[in-house]
Structure formats: C-alpha cells, structure tokens
Amino acid sequence: MVIQIEHATFRQGGRNLLNDVSWRISPGEHWALLGLNGSGKTTLLNLINGYYWPTEGSIEVLGHQFGDVDLRELRKEIGWVSTSLQEKLYPSDRTQYVVISGKHATIGLYDDITEEDLSLARSLMDTLGCSHLWDRELRSCSQGEKQKLLIARALMAKPRILILDEPCNGLDLFSRDKLLASIKTLADSPEAPTLIYVTHHTEEILPAFSHVLLIRDGTVIRSGKNEDVLTTEVLSEFYEAPVTVEKHGERVYVRTTDSMV
Numbered sequence: 001m002v003i004q005i006e007h008a009t010f011r012q013g014g015r016n017l018l019n020d021v022s023w024r025i026s027p028g029e030h031w032a033l034l035g036l037n038g039s040g041k042t043t044l045l046n047l048i049n050g051y052y053w054p055t056e057g058s059i060e061v062l063g064h065q066f067g068d069v070d071l072r073e074l075r076k077e078i079g080w081v082s083t084s085l086q087e088k089l090y091p092s093d094r095t096q097y098v099v100i101s102g103k104h105a106t107i108g109l110y111d112d113i114t115e116e117d118l119s120l121a122r123s124l125m126d127t128l129g130c131s132h133l134w135d136r137e138l139r140s141c142s143q144g145e146k147q148k149l150l151i152a153r154a155l156m157a158k159p160r161i162l163i164l165d166e167p168c169n170g171l172d173l174f175s176r177d178k179l180l181a182s183i184k185t186l187a188d189s190p191e192a193p194t195l196i197y198v199t200h201h202t203e204e205i206l207p208a209f210s211h212v213l214l215i216r217d218g219t220v221i222r223s224g225k226n227e228d229v230l231t232t233e234v235l236s237e238f239y240e241a242p243v244t245v246e247k248h249g250e251r252v253y254v255r256t257t258d259s260m261v
C-alpha cells in the first residue's frame with residue numbers, strides 16, 4: 001500500500017475536523033480528492049505528511065506505520081505543491097535553479113549543482129511542457145508557468161507520492177488546460193509517483209486519476225473508481241443538492257439545476 005489510513009479521527013478545538021476516515025491507495029493508482037471549502041482536504045494531507053497526528057485511528061505511508069518512522073525522512077518521499085509555496089520563492093531566481101532547488105527542498109541555495117541535476121531539471125521541464133522557460137527569471141513567468149515549474153521542482157527530489165493541492169487555482173481557462181495537459185503527461189509516464197490531486201472542480205479530474213475520494217465536513221462520503229464516483233446520483237448525494245453530471249470528451253462537468261439559481 002502507498003497509503004493506508006484506517007478509521008482516522010482528528011479532533012481540534014473541541015471539533016472533529018476529520019471523522020473516521022479510511023483511505024487506501026494502492027501502487028499504480030492516482031487519486032483525486034474532491035470537497036468544498038473547509039471540508040477537511042488540507043487537514044487530511046497534513047495527516048498524511050505527519051504534521052497533524054490522528055486523535056484516533058492509524059496511518060501508514062509507504063509501508064511505514066506512523067509512530068515508528070522518522071517523519072523528516074518520510075517527508076522526503078512526499079512532494080507537496082501548493083500555491084502558497086510560490087510566495088516563498090525569490091522572484092529574481094532563474095527558473096532552472098528554482099527547479100533544481102527541489103532536490104533538497106531548499107529555497108535560494110544553489111551550491112554544488114551537477115551536470116546530472118541540470119539534465120534532470122531539463123527533462124522534468126520537458127515533461128511538464130515548460131522547457132522554453134529555461135534561464136528565465138521566475139518573476140517573468142505567468143501563474144500557470146510557475147505552477148509547472150513548481151511541479152518540476154517537487155519531482156526533482158524523486159518523490160514516491162506527489163500531492164497537487166489545487167494547482168489550477170487562479171488560472172484562466174486556457175492556462176488551466178495547459179497545466180492539465182502537462183499533468184496528464186506526467187500521470188501517464190511510467191516513472192510517475194502516485195499522484196493525489198486536490199480540487200473543488202470535477203472537470204479537472206482527468207481519467208488519469210483512476211480513483212476519487214469525496215469528503216464533506218471531515219467525513220468520507222464515497223471513495224472508489226473515478227467512473228463510479230463521478231455520477232449524477234453520487235454527486236447529488238454528496239453535494240446534498242440536485243446536480244447533473246455531464247461528460248464532454250474526457251471531462252466531467254457538474255451543473256446545478258436551474259431551480260437553484
């Protein structure tokens with residue numbers, strides 16, 4: 001198992017932020033985590049990274065039972081890309097160095113760069129479709145381009161799990177499609193880490209994400225195969241509102257019914 005969470009509850013401030021969450025991720029699966037604002041997605045990711053400790057239940061990541069493992073070592077196997085990371089990077093840094101800095105998860109320290117580092121950075125930027133940004137200043141890159149660089153940066157450490165926490169936040173329609181195309185290429189590559197894609201929007205959940213977990217108010221409402229979860233029936237129950245699921249090509253769109261508007 002890549003991740004095995006059994007009956008995890010996380011209580012904070014007299015409130016259960018997560019209730020009896022069980023989630024198993026097997027090798028070869030890529031998962032999407034779908035939930036509204038405040039449903040507990042980031043809290044769950046914090047549990048997987050060992051930043052929060054479950055009040056009840058058990059967590060095993062990459063075969064290591066929490067309690068018996070050095071979390072700092074384990075975290076090196078887990079990449080986590082979120083937009084808040086963008087603000088921590090130096091705007092005047094060159095793109096390839098930003099990518100290479102992911103090797104040791106440092107910011108702004110570019111000592112001892114080897115030929116191998118440069119070549120891995122180039123190949124990762126190729127996979128993400130952003131090799132044309134090589135040697136540009138980070139500040140000259142658009143939001144979507146920066147997201148691609150951050151994903152390449154996370155891959156530089158060769159993680160076995162890569163968490164993408166709302167990577168399309170703040171992107172326009174076309175930048176979003178470009179980023180999703182890059183993520184598809186990554187997901188389809190044989191050496192891809194296990195991907196966990198966090199989002200509010202079903203249309204971002206590409207078929208490469210074989211499984212989906214639905215979370216509401218800290219409770220898992222449903223988890224399973226993409227095509228079994230992203231249906232009108234399941235999502236209406238999940239949102240507690242009548243919605244209609246429409247599939248266009250590879251994408252799944254959710255429409256609220258007119259009566260709600």
Ligand SMILES: Nc1ncnc2c1ncn2[C@@H]1O[C@H](COP(=O)(O)OP(=O)(O)OP(=O)(O)O)[C@@H](O)[C@H]1O
Pocket residue numbers: 012013017035036037038039040041042043044
């Ligand atoms: N340390 C904490 N102490 C108390 N409450 C917290 C703490 N961390 C998160 N929460 C609360 O837990 C709930 C879930 O938060 P979380 O950040 O996990 O949601 P989310 O699903 O990631 O939402 P979003 O889509 O907006 O990012 C929220 O109501 C939040 O206010």
Ligand SMILES: [Mg+2]
Pocket residue numbers: 041042043
């Ligand atoms: Mg969140």
